[in-house]
Amino acid sequence: MLTLGVDVGGTSAKAGLVDADGTLLATRVAPTPRTAPELDETVAGLVDHLVGEARADGREVAGVGLAVAGFVDRDRRSVSFGAHLPWRDEPVVERMSQRLGLPVTLEHDANAAGLAEHRVGAAAGARVAVLIALGTGVGAALLVEGTVFRGAFGVAPELGHLVLVPDGRPCPCGKRGCFERYCSGTALGTGADELVAVGEDFSTLRATWERGLPLTGRDVAHAAAGGDGLALRVVADFAGWLGRGLSLVADVFDPDVVVIGGEVSASAPPFLDAAVRTYRAESPGGGHRRLAQVRPAVLGGDAGLIGAALDARERCASRP
Amino acid sequence: MLTLGVDVGGTSAKAGLVDADGTLLATRVAPTPRTAPELDETVAGLVDHLVGEARADGREVAGVGLAVAGFVDRDRRSVSFGAHLPWRDEPVVERMSQRLGLPVTLEHDANAAGLAEHRVGAAAGARVAVLIALGTGVGAALLVEGTVFRGAFGVAPELGHLVLVPDGRPCPCGKRGCFERYCSGTALGTGADELVAVGEDFSTLRATWERGLPLTGRDVAHAAAGGDGLALRVVADFAGWLGRGLSLVADVFDPDVVVIGGEVSASAPPFLDAAVRTYRAESPGGGHRRLAQVRPAVLGGDAGLIGAALDARERCASRP
Numbered sequence: 040m041l042t043l044g045v046d047v048g049g050t051s052a053k054a055g056l057v058d059a060d061g062t063l064l065a066t067r068v069a070p071t072p073r074t075a076p077e078l079d080e081t082v083a084g085l086v087d088h089l090v091g092e093a094r095a096d097g098r099e100v101a102g103v104g105l106a107v108a109g110f111v112d113r114d115r116r117s118v119s120f121g122a123h124l125p126w127r128d129e130p131v132v133e134r135m136s137q138r139l140g141l142p143v144t145l146e147h148d149a150n151a152a153g154l155a156e157h158r159v160g161a162a163a164g165a166r167v168a169v170l171i172a173l174g175t176g177v178g179a180a181l182l183v184e185g186t187v188f189r190g191a192f193g194v195a196p197e198l199g200h201l202v203l204v205p206d207g208r209p210c211p212c213g214k215r216g217c218f219e220r221y222c223s224g225t226a227l228g229t230g231a232d233e234l235v236a237v238g239e240d241f242s243t244l245r246a247t248w249e250r251g252l253p254l255t256g257r258d259v260a261h262a263a264a265g266g267d268g269l270a271l272r273v274v275a276d277f278a279g280w281l282g283r284g285l286s287l288v289a290d291v292f293d294p295d296v297v298v299i300g301g302e303v304s305a306s307a308p309p310f311l312d313a314a315v316r317t318y319r320a321e322s323p324g325g326g327h328r329r330l331a332q333v334r335p336a337v338l339g340g341d342a343g344l345i346g347a348a349l350d351a352r353e354r355c356a357s358r359p
Numbered sequence: 360m361l362t363l364g365v366d367v368g369g370t371s372a373k374a375g376l377v378d379a380d381g382t383l384l385a386t387r388v389a390p391t392p393r394t395a396p397e398l399d400e401t402v403a404g405l406v407d408h409l410v411g412e413a414r415a416d417g418r419e420v421a422g423v424g425l426a427v428a429g430f431v432d433r434d435r436r437s438v439s440f441g442a443h444l445p446w447r448d449e450p451v452v453e454r455m456s457q458r459l460g461l462p463v464t465l466e467h468d469a470n471a472a473g474l475a476e477h478r479v480g481a482a483a484g485a486r487v488a489v490l491i492a493l494g495t496g497v498g499a500a501l502l503v504e505g506t507v508f509r510g511a512f513g514v515a516p517e518l519g520h521l522v523l524v525p526d527g528r529p530c531p532c533g534k535r536g537c538f539e540r541y542c543s544g545t546a547l548g549t550g551a552d553e554l555v556a557v558g559e560d561f562s563t564l565r566a567t568w569e570r571g572l573p574l575t576g577r578d579v580a581h582a583a584a585g586g587d588g589l590a591l592r593v594v595a596d597f598a599g600w601l602g603r604g605l606s607l608v609a610d611v612f613d614p615d616v617v618v619i620g621g622e623v624s625a626s627a628p629p630f631l632d633a634a635v636r637t638y639r640a641e642s643p644g645g646g647h648r649r650l651a652q653v654r655p656a657v658l659g660g661d662a663g664l665i666g667a668a669l670d671a672r673e674r675c676a677s678r679p
Contacts, residue, residue, distance in 0.1 A: 110648075167511040183508070190613020191487040192649045197610040202603060202641070204525060214641060283522060290517040291611045293510020321522070321534060328430075329512045 041093055042355070043103045044348030045082055046148060046341075047071065049123025052078075054085035055341065056093055056100070057348035061159030063341055065092055075125045083138055090141075102142040102355040104347030105131065106151035113193040115145045144351045148343040150187045152336075153180025155346030156298045161334040165296035169288050170336070171198065172301035173281075177219040181292055196292070199223070203283065221280040224256030224303045230273040231259045242269035256303055263309065278310040282317020289322055289331055300336030311335060361413055362675070363423045364668030365402055366468060366661075367391065369443025372398075374405035375661065376413055376420070377668035381479030383661055385412055395445045403458055410461075422462040422675040424667030425451065426471035433513040435465045464671045468663045470507045472656075473500025475666030476618045481654040485616035489608050490656070491518065492621035493601075497539040501612055516612070519543070523603065541600040544576030544623045550593040551579045562589035576623060583629065598630040602637020609642055609651055620656030631655060 041064070045054040048071060055066040067088055069081050082105070090100045109121020116133065118126040136143040146154070153162070153170035162168035162182070172178035177199035181188040189195055199219035200212050207216025208229065220226055231244050231254040243262050244254055262270035281299075288297060299311060315333050322330055338345055361384070365374040368391060375386040387408055389401050402425070410420045429441020436453065438446040456463040466474070473482070473490035482488035482502070492498035497519035501508040509515055519539035520532050527536025528549065540546055551564050551574040563582050564574055582590035601619075608617060619631060635653050642650055658665055 165511075167515075183503075188503070191485070191615035191651070192613055194648060195487075195611065195613030197613070201607055201610055203522070205523070287521055290521055291515065293512055293515030293517070295511035328514060331511070 040101045041098050042348040042351040043086055043089055043100050044151070044344035044346070044351070045085060045103065045105050046151070046343040046347065047078070047082065047105060047107045047124065048148070049108055049121070052081055052085060053341075053344055054082075054089055055344045055348065056089050057345055057352075059352065061155060061338075061345050061349055063345060065089060066341075066344075071124070073125055075127070075129055078125050079134065079138065082135065086139055086141075100141065102144065102351035103135070103139060104144045104146065104151070104349070104351030105135070106146050106148040106343040106347035107131075108148050111145055111147050111193060113189065113191075118145070142351065142355045144347070144354045146187070146347055146350050147180075147189075147193075149178035150180045150189070151344075151346030151350060152178070152300055152338070152342035153182055153298075153346070154187060154350055155338050155342045156300065156336055157182045157185060158349050159345070160337045160342065161298045162296045165294065167292060167294040167296075169196075169292055169294045169297045169331075171281075171284065171288070171297060171299055172336075173223050173299065173303035174301040175223065175225055177223050177284075178301065181294075198284065198288070201287065203280070203287075218280070218284055222277060222284055224301075226280070227256035227259040227273060227277055227303070228254040230276055231262075231270065234269050234273060240269040240272075243267045244270060260303070274310050275313060278313035279317050281310065281314035283321055285314060285318035285331075285333060286321035289318070294331045295329075297331045297333045298336050299333065300338075300342060302340070304336050305339065360421050361418050362668040362671040363406055363409055363420050364426065364471070364664035364666070364671070365405060365423065366426045366471070366663040366667065367398070367402065367444065368428050368468070369441070372401055372405060373661075373664055374402075374409055375664045375668065376409050377665055377672075379672065381475060381658075381665050381669055383665060385409060386661075386664075391444070393445055395447070395449055398445050399454065399458065402455065406459055406461075420461065422464065422671035423455070423459060424464045424466065424471070424669070424671030425455070426466050426468040426663040426667035427451075428468050431465055431467050431513060433509065433511075438465070462671065462675045464667070464674045466507070466667055466670050467500075467509075467513075469498035470500045470509070471664070471666030471670060472498070472620055472658070472662035473502055473618075473666065474507060474670055475658050475662045476620065476656055477502045477505060478669050479665070480657045480662065481618045482616045485614065487612060487614040487616075489516075489612055489614045489617045489651075491601075491604065491608070491617060491619055492656075493543055493619065493623035494621040495543065495545055497543050498621065501614075518604065518608070521607065523600070523607075538600070538604055542597060542604055544621075546600075547576035547579040547593060547597055547623070548574040550596055551582075551590060554589050554593060560589040560592075563587045564589060580623070594630050595633060598633035599637050601630065601634035603641055605634060605638035605651075605653060606641035609638070614651045615649075617651045617653045618656050619653065620658075620662060622660070624656050625659070 056064040110119040168182045170180040179198040204216030208220040210217040235248045376384040430439040488502040490500040499518040520537045524536030528540040530537040555568040
């Protein structure tokens with residue numbers, strides 16, 4: 040028996056057939072359209088296609104899990120809002136399950152990724168697991184004894200907009216000094232922009248900057264991998280902020296495992312060791328306190344859809 | 360049937376007889392001694408006395424709950440460390456239950472206070488409740504669906520040493536800019552010291568300061584109540600930091616109720632409204648997000664022992 044996960048992001052929707060071990064057997068991608076009816080259509084098309092593939096192999100699909108880049112209500116039946124999604128207060132579970140003729144479950148994408156890393160990834164066996172997903176912004180998930188913690192109103196844990204620097208870098212959220220302005224793919228670019236503008240070091244990033252293009256996290260990661268001194272400074276700064284973020288996460292959630300995921304984590308090893316050093320230095324308490332293991336994610340960009348599929352499997356199985 | 364709670368603090372131990380509604384029927388206090396055997400003796404003396412009082416009234420004591428100002432191991436049988444307690448890695452539950460001939464339970468004091476406020480106080484009925492106890496430092500507790508969350512290693516949630524101001528006020532913990540350096544009774548005194556030293560305003564606090572005495576939170580609260588302009592500025596600053604702390608708590612835990620307790624909360628109304636205004640301003644998300652209710656604690660300084668007694672009641676009752 041298989042289940043299907045669909046990661047519905049702002050740019051594209053990616054569906055995958057997943058088995059009980061979390062192995063991804065087949066995938067299919069489509070761009071995310073601009074209206075809700077079109078998005079329903081796109082998701083249904085992806086699902087129908089993969090259900091057809093499964094049947095051609097003689098296997099049945101028992102349920103569909105949706106992971107969305109947006110707010111999910113607390114009973115996980117509707118999507119209230121996603122900045123880059125056309126769904127607004129949409130009863131997605133009811134509508135899609137009627138349309139597909141299959142049980143449908145819904146989860147926030149970071150929660151789905153956290154669930155996947157807990158079930159079949161880097162947080163396997165953790166009692167209290169935190170996923171920090173570093174991409175354009177910062178996503179996060181908390182799993183306590185394997186269960187996703189979602190808070191009273193379904194928005195916990197939100198780490199990206201914690202103010203770590205009073206009167207710091209302005210954030211589109213309206214505040215200043217938010218964590219994700221210092222520790223995300225976007226922050227890598229911002230940090231490089233700031234240093235190049237000051238013009239202290241020669242850097243391979245200067246040419247891009249002089250063409251008036253904003254530097255991206257990818258530019259910086261690439262330059263750092265090539266040994267560019269300025270890019271390495273930016274990455275070191277980023278690692279310091281990640282270490283402070285880890286220290287905060289340890290204080291508030293006291294996890295045994297923290298998984299660093301998201302696009303930026305693909306280049307995790309170069310910065311993760313430095314971040315963990317800062318984390319240890321910022322977490323006093325000596326012999327009276329145990330610290331969390333910090334590990335790079337192992338499921339990469341497919342964590343959300345694998346988690347959605349595993350969520351659908353668990354919740355379908357638990358039905359009477 | 361009654362239970363007994365004992366709040367074992369660094370200065371004194373206070374015991375109380377508590378009924379099923381959380382009502383405190385009788386109390387007894389003793390100074391906290393310096394050695395572990397003496398502390399055992401002190402606690403046993405308090406308990407024996409109150410058990411005798413209960414029996415004189417024809418009532419039985421079914422169990423004893425201890426609330427301690429220190430780290431409790433995850434299975435809550437021993438106290439590993441408390442900065443102001445002589446117990447060090449002591450198997451308190453086993454030893455005291457043998458000595459008293461009664462079931463004994465153990466809890467961190469902030470968790471006990473949070474439990475009391477949830478069962479019979481300001482957080483009654485909350486799905487996700489956070490207690491923030493403002494005293495010499497900052498204590499905190501998180502209750503999810505009524506159950507105390509303690510993290511993987513038993514230290515969550517620790518809010519006092521979150522770094523809110525990089526390179527800010529030095530903290531005895533070794534870091535700088537910790538939350539409790541800006542938002543605690545101690546911080547009220549520090550804030551007044553800083554402003555008096557600058558000498559901008561005339562203040563009734565100046566006389567104390569000129570005698571070389573450190574200003575206390577109590578001094579500041581008293582001066583603010585008397586309309587002292589400088590003290591009011593300090594309280595306003597404190598309220599701003601509390602508001603930022605509330606915003607952080609809302610992001611990480613997404614509670615429906617936050618209770619502000621601890622000694623400082625006795626003067627809560629003057630600063631709580633201002634703190635809540637900052638909290639709302641610092642929590643963007645518009646109509647898509649519900650915010651927690653922020654309420655002053657109702658059980659005052661007895662919350663810890665009432666919570667310990669209720670904890671003993673619940674855990675004794677749940678035994679086979």
